[in-house]
Amino acid sequence: ExxxxxxxxxxxxxTGKKLTVTCSQNMNHxxxxxxxxxxxxxxxxxxxxxxxxxxxxxxxxxxYKVSRKEKRNFPLILESPSxxxxxxxxxxxxxxxxxxxxxxxxxxxxx
Amino acid sequence: xxxxxxxxxxxxxxxxxxxxxxxxxxxxxxQSFFWYRQYSGKSPELxxxxxxxxxxxxxxxxxxxxxxxxxxxxxxxxxQPSDSATYLCxxxxxxxxxxxxxxxxxxxxx
Numbered sequence: 001e002x003x004x005x006x007x008x009x010x011x012x013x014x015t016g017k018k019l020t021v022t023c024s025q026n027m028n029h030x031x032x033x034x035x036x037x038x039x040x041x042x043x044x045x046x047x048x049x050x051x052x053x054x055x056x057x058x059x060x061x062x063x064y065k066v067s068r069k070e071k072r073n074f075p076l077i078l079e080s081p082s083x084x085x086x087x088x089x090x091x092x093x094x095x096x097x098x099x100x101x102x103x104x105x106x107x108x109x110x111x
Numbered sequence: 112x113x114x115x116x117x118x119x120x121x122x123x124x125x126x127x128x129x130x131x132x133x134x135x136x137x138x139x140x141x142q143s144f145f146w147y148r149q150y151s152g153k154s155p156e157l158x159x160x161x162x163x164x165x166x167x168x169x170x171x172x173x174x175x176x177x178x179x180x181x182x183x184x185x186x187x188x189x190x191q192p193s194d195s196a197t198y199l200c201x202x203x204x205x206x207x208x209x210x211x212x213x214x215x216x217x218x219x220x221x
Binding site for chain 2: 033041042043044045058059090100103105
């Protein structure tokens with residue numbers, strides 16, 4: 001089944017403890033992207049990647065890192081999480097930068 | 112700041128009616144336009160894409176684009192209760208940055 005897989009689905013962590021949210025797609029898509037979704041603010045792009053080893057900042061990149069060492073994987077790293085990073089996170093992929101297929105989401109709580 | 116604006120709703124329509132969802136965008140160089148549906152607690156799902164002026168139909172859905180007016184809309188014919196969801200308009204400016212509107216919540220009443 002063609003899909004974008006994110007893990008974990010739910011995560012509660014403490015301020016300052018480094019964490020990684022994994023994202024993998026099995027559709028051989030070139031483009032991958034991370035979004036966060038917050039009430040009243042909608043979906044906002046954090047980082048995107050057009051190909052292996054090519055990443056760029058979206059609208060809200062502060063406090064996040066990404067890497068694209070392989071085509072299928074695009075992990076999101078929070079080096080020192082803070083409570084304002086509590087959010088619902090989505091990874092998404094696209095063949096050519098058009099319509100994206102979204103993962104199921106990761107609900108992150110930072111206390 | 113590139114912006115995509117949608118009325119947050121809720122838009123309430125009776126079952127069987129036409130639901131009309133609207134979206135405006137600020138960046139004139141925008142080239143690709145998308146409608147996503149998001150059920151409560153679920154991830155966005157792509158339902159329509161449109162790239163040129165005019166109408167594009169897919170089943171009960173019709174997307175309409177007017178680049179001169181910077182306006183894109185989604186019509187849902189014969190609305191069903193299962194269409195009740197939040198509809199997100201998204202605009203792609205350069206193949207990389209997808210900017211989303213805040214979404215319109217649609218409620219279809221039996």
